[in-house]
Amino acid sequence: MNQAMLAGMHEATRLTRAGQLNEATAMIQRTLRGEAAADPVAQPEEHWAKAPIEGSFRVVNDGGAEPSAKTERTERRPVYPFDTRDSLLQGFELPSLRPQRRRHAPTDLIPDGGRFIDGSYGNQAGTRSYKLYIPSSYRGQALPLVLMLHGCTQDPDDFAAGTRMNHLAEAQDCLVLYPAQSPGANLQKCWNWFRNGDQQRDGGEPSLLAGMTREVITRYGLDQRRVYVAGLSSGGAMAAILGATHPDLYAAVGIHSGLAAGAAGDLPSAFAAMRQGGAGFGPADYRVPTIVFHGDSDTTVHPRNGELVIAQATAGATTGGKPRVSKHRGQVPGGHAYTRAVYVDPDGGVFMEHWLIHGAGHAWAGGSDSGSYTDPKGPDATCEMLRFFSQQVLAAAC
Structure with missing residues (x-):
């Protein structure tokens, strides 16, 4: 240059x-x-x-x-x-999603009896390392799997510590897969949600993440109908993309402080989407049950993006009729107030939830301060995502 x-x-x-x-x-x-x-x-x-x-x-x-x-x-x-x-x-700086500096090294990552192991997966799009949490209850049975996508500058240990997902997975008997973005693909370890080449089913990062997911399912004999994906910030945006590209693999998606699938295709549109909201792909391209968390004081990814995720997912999942929506206000003792919108399909099933957290910024709600990018004032996004996931089962295994 x-x-x-x-x-x-x-x-x-x-x-x-x-x-x-x-x-x-x-x-x-x-x-x-x-x-x-x-x-x-x-x-x-x-x-x-x-x-x-x-x-x-x-x-x-x-x-x-x-x-x-x-x-x-x-x-x-x-x-x-x-x-x-x-x-x-090269050298062009795009405003992104930096977490606050971690207060100390991640601790208490592995509950008693559990295992947190290293692995890697590669295909024509490259290679990514990962960490996999295996609960102490695993004896080869077909347990669920949750794919967790970290935000920029984070890594699997940091994300596991901040979300406390390993501890809840131990209690609820599921495996958790944490891919690690390569600095060779993005110097700040952001998932490349804003690149057209990384929004395709059979190429780029979606193919890597889906391939990694399938490999773990096969190796450990997991339940193919109970596989889920969640992410924070750039990881949330990539989770939305996986919901669009692989609805036959992921039974539900959790998006925290992220953007709709296809919200940007290059740097200028990424700028605009983060600050004003990006609508993303058409409704026919997104048909996966989704739970969204977003702070209404988020100045990094505009809260409108949470609304656009819900609009995209609602339109794609309710072609058979208009959903029924109920809203509930709540208050975490000593923490944030929130508004929870629940979307029920014509058959009576909950297929969408939108948690708008009042006064919260760009951080994982209810997380631990042993990881970066967390807000301990709640509500508990990890617990609520796992509750929502437990209600969703893929109609047909991939």
Whole structure:
């Protein structure tokens, strides 16, 4: 990337942080056309710019050939408003979803008798390591499986500590699979929810995560009808994508502070979706029961994104009739108030829940402070997700 392009990308970053999304997009387009960036004029940062954000998205391919001279000439005059090829993204900072610094190293990860083991899985899209929690009750029986997708800068140990999922899995007899994003795929270890290539069933990160899930199901003889996926922030956005790409594998989805499947396809649309909301794929592409948690004071991923996840999932899952919706207000003693919306299908089954947590920011509700990115003031998202998952069974095994 030459100095002119680097300057243009930095200016686009500044404009985005200031909330000037249209100007940022225009700057990106001018930069990619080879037009010089104007000297930036210092402006005060707005409220959104002060939010904790998850580092910088830096997209890096697992491999690939060097571009030819012909390809390079084509890239200097892109057909589309924004080209997401890696050579154009190096060093460009995308506001993301950074957790607060962890107070101390994760502890108490493994309940008595349980096992927390390492593994890895690879296919044509690359390789990812993972950790797998196996409860003490496992003796080869067909137990459920929960896939847990961490947020940016996190890792399986951190996410397990913050959500306390291993402890609840021990009590409720299920296995928990924690994939680890590779810094080679994203320097801040964010799942690449904003890339078109990572929103496809048979390619990119969805194929890796689904393949890893299937391998664990087969190896341990788990119940193929009770497989679930949940995630936080960028992990929540990727969980939504898996619900869209693999409805035959995951019986339900849990999305905490995330975005709808397909909410963005490149960096400018990712900027806009995080700050204003992104509608995502059409309703025919999403038919999986879903539970959503989002803080109404989240200044990193706008709370409207939670509403858009529900709108997407509701439209896709209720083609046979309009759902019945009931709302309930609650209060965690000494913690947050919340509004819980429950969606019931024409057959009387609960297929959607939306928890709007009043006064909460961008953090896992009810989590432990032994992990990053948590809000112990509740409600308990881990417990409620497992309750919701227990009510959902896949109609036919994959």
